[in-house]
Amino acid sequence: MSDEYQVDELYTGDGGTFDRQELLRRGAAAGLAIPTISLLFGAKAAFARPSARSLTPTFYQWIYNIHPDIPDTLNKQYAKKHPLDAKIAPVQGFGIERFVAEAKQKKSTWDVYVGMTPFVEMAQLIAAGVIEPWDKYMPAAVKKDIIPSILNEVTYQGHIWSWPFLLDIIVQARNGELVSKAGLDPEHNPATWDELISMAKTVVDKKAAPFGVTFDAHGWRSLAPITHTFSPNVYYGPGLFDFTSDAALNALDVMKRMKELANPNVLEPGKTDGGVNATPDEDAFAARQVAYYVKYQNAPIRFAATWPDPSQLRQAGLPKQPGGSGATVFWTTGSALFKYGQNKQQAADYLKFLTYNPVIWQRSLGTAEKGNHAGQLAPYSSLWNRWSKNPPSWLPKWGPVVFDQLKVSRAIRTNKFGLQQFVIGQPYWEKYLKGDESDPKKAMLDAKNAVYAEYKKTK
Helix, strand or coil: CCCCCCHHHHCCCCCCCCCHHHHHHHCCCCCCCCCCCCCCCCCCCCCCCCCCCCECEEECHHHHHHCCHHHHHHHHHHHCCCCECCEECCCCCCCCHHHHHHHHCCCCCCCEEEEECHHHHHHHHHHCCCEECCCCCCCHHHHHHECHHHHHHCEECCEECCEEEEEEEEEEEEEHHHHHHCCCCCCCCCCCHHHHHHHHHHHHHCCCCCEEEEECCCCCCCHHHHHHHHCCCCEECCCEECCCCHHHHHHHHHHHHHHCCCCCCCCCCCCEHHHCECCHHHHHHHCCCEEEEEEECHHHHHHHCCCCCHHHEEEECCCCCCCCCCCCCEEEEEEEEECCCCCHHHHHHHHHHHHCCHHHHHHHHCCCCCCCCCCCECCEHHHHHHHHHCCCCCCCCHHHHHHHHCCCCCCCCCCCCCCHHHHHHHHHHHHHHHCCCCCHHHHHHHHHHHHHHHHHHCC
8 A cells, every 4th residue: 555664664673662651651542441451460471382272362451341242242152162262461551561572482372462453552563573464364355344444554565464343433522412502403513623613612602511622632532633634644754643734733723722612621631541541521521511522432422421311412523624534533443463373263263253243333332231332333344334224223323424434534654653653742732722832833843853853763
C-alpha cells in the first residue's frame, strides 16, 4: 500500500523496553472500559514448555471484564470440541516486556495474544521478533471480509499482523434530555462543527446544563479524529502526524471553541493509568452536566448507563465542515500470533469462531443485561451488510451511521510514536487552548518539532 513504511523505519531500539511512565500512558490507549490494570504474572513465571499443549490464547484482562461471554460461554463452548487453555495476559499498560523476553529465548508460553492495538504496540512487537503475520493461517474469505480501512490498519509490507476484533471509533454523542430542555431536537445529529458548537452554546444560554460540550483532551481521542474530519491525509515521513497541516490547525480551532463551552477542568489529566483514564469529560457526561460529547463510542454508552434514563443517549458520526472528508479516527483491538507459539492454524480457527460469533455482537451492541453492553463494533463487512438488509432488533440506530463513516476513515499511522507523539505534543498545542500562546501555528509547529526531535533520537 502506498502509505506503508518499512518496519525498520518505524522503530529502532532495544526491542521493546519502555519506562514505567510510558507504559502507564499506553495503558488505556484503546480507550476502553478498564476497571483495573494489574500485573497478573510475576517476572519469574515459567517459559513455555517444548512439549505439545492445548491451544493457549492470552487475553488482556479488560476484554474479559467487558465481554464476559468470552470466558463464561464461548471459551467453554469451543473447549467442548478443541483443547483450550485460555489465560490472562501478563501485561500492564500494554507493556510487552514479558513477550519480548520469551521471544529472545525463542519461546512463548502462549499461542496468540488477544489485546493488541496496532497504533500502540504492534510495531514494537514486529521489530522485536515477537510475532509473525497471519497470512499463512487467516482464511482468504476472512481477509476479504475485513472492512477495507481496517485491513489497511492491520497491514504492513503486504502482511497482516493483527487479526482485528473489537472496533472503537470516535463519535459525537449527546444527552437527549438536556438537548430537549434547551428547546433543541434531541434526534438531530449536528452536521457541521459550527452547528454542534452553536447548539452547545444554546444549551448553556438556556441554562439547560452548566456546559454545552466536552471532549477528551488526549490528542489521539480529540485532535486527531477532529483533524480527520477535515482530511485524514496528515501524516508525513515515517508516519508522524503533521500538527502544522491545515486540517490539524482547523481541528485545534474547533477544540478551542468547544473548550469555551466545556467543563473548566476539561484539559486536566485523568485520575488513573498515568492520566489517560477516568478523565474529566467522563465525569461531566456521567453527571449530566454537559449535553454534547466527543469521544470513542463506548464511553458515552458506559456513562449514560448511570443516568436515571439511559435511553436519552444519542450517538452519530462526527460532524464535518463543508468540503471536509467526514472521516474520523478508529482503532481495533486485535490478536497477535506469537512467532514461537504453537497451534497456529488452530489459533486462526479459534479467532474465526470468536470474532464472528453472534453472541459477542448482540451483547456488545444490543441491550443485554447490565454490564455486557460494551458498545464495540464488528470489523467484518458481511456482518454489517447482513444487519443493513435485515436490521436486528438489538442493533442501535447509531451503529450503521458510524459504520458508514469507516468508508472514508483512517487509523492513526502505526509506528513507535503512534501514541506517544500526542503525549509529547500536547503541552505545546494546549498553550493555545489555554490562551498562553496566541498563535496556533506556532503552538503546532512547536509540537511538531518536539515530536520529530524525539523521533530522531531513535534513528
